[in-house]
Amino acid sequence: MGVAAKIAPSMLSSDFANLASEAQRMLDCGADWLHMDIMDGHFVPNLTIGAPVIESLRKHTKAYLDCHLMVTNPLDYVEPLGKAGASGFTFHVEVSRDNWGELVQRIKSKGMRPGVSLKPGTPIEEVYPLVEGENPVEMVLVMTVEPGFGGQKFMPETMDKVRALRKKYPSLDIEVDGGLGPSTIDMAASAGANCIVAGSSVFGAPDSAQVISLLRKSVEEVQKNN
Numbered sequence: 001m002g003v004a005a006k007i008a009p010s011m012l013s014s015d016f017a018n019l020a021s022e023a024q025r026m027l028d029c030g031a032d033w034l035h036m037d038i039m040d041g042h043f044v045p046n047l048t049i050g051a052p053v054i055e056s057l058r059k060h061t062k063a064y065l066d067c068h069l070m071v072t073n074p075l076d077y078v079e080p081l082g083k084a085g086a087s088g089f090t091f092h093v094e095v096s097r098d099n100w101g102e103l104v105q106r107i108k109s110k111g112m113r114p115g116v117s118l119k120p121g122t123p124i125e126e127v128y129p130l131v132e133g134e135n136p137v138e139m140v141l142v143m144t145v146e147p148g149f150g151g152q153k154f155m156p157e158t159m160d161k162v163r164a165l166r167k168k169y170p171s172l173d174i175e176v177d178g179g180l181g182p183s184t185i186d187m188a189a190s191a192g193a194n195c196i197v198a199g200s201s202v203f204g205a206p207d208s209a210q211v212i213s214l215l216r217k218s219v220e221e222v223q224k225n226n
Contacts, residue, residue, distance in 0.1 A: 005219035008033035010199035020060035029209035040071040044148030051080035058085030082110025090115030115139035124161040145178030154179025159191040166192025
């Protein structure tokens with residue numbers, strides 16, 4: 001089924017000094033993917049991790065590493081991330097309007113799964129050509145906060161984009177990222193999101209496994225009733 005629930009704890013909220021054990025802890029708690037935020041200090045003001053950290057983590061886990069590139073020049077990262085062992089490579093539409101075709105092709109040639117992301121202020125129509133192209137992306141990530149920092153408040157108005165995508169593409173993986181947790185998951189799930197990125201709500205919880213399970217159940221309930 002193309003739209004199985006996938007829960008992806010955001011490793012930006014983990015203890016970076018213990019990344020391997022934090023990754024394992026999330027998988028033991030029921031995570032499907034590990035979401036890796038790669039920021040260049042230019043497209044967004046924050047600077048996080050790059051290919052060397054992905055490569056180091058890959059030595060300790062077989063998990064799906066869901067890499068979200070908040071960078072100005074995503075093409076520059078395809079080869080290093082492919083070599084490092086990234087699983088998914090999601091770039092931003094705002095910086096790829098002219099070369100997304102080449103970008104998707106290169107991502108696939110390095111054995112990674114291509115995805116496209118958009119900021120809250122970017123119209124959803126901008127990603128349609130990338131989903132419908134002859135070499136399409138396989139996931140759309142709808143940012144539910146302004147990208148660049150963890151711990152922000154969920155923006156409910158972004159759910160219109162998720163609804164539009166799900167109506168148009170019933171079997172597309174639709175990911176949401178930003179402010180997702182027990183109090184906001186039902187909004188995202190009922191709009192049609194099936195890949196859920198959650199940072200502080202998972203890592204900050206006394207029982208991370210319980211939160212992951214709750215997020216998954218919310219997505220599965222909606223799918224069961226549709």
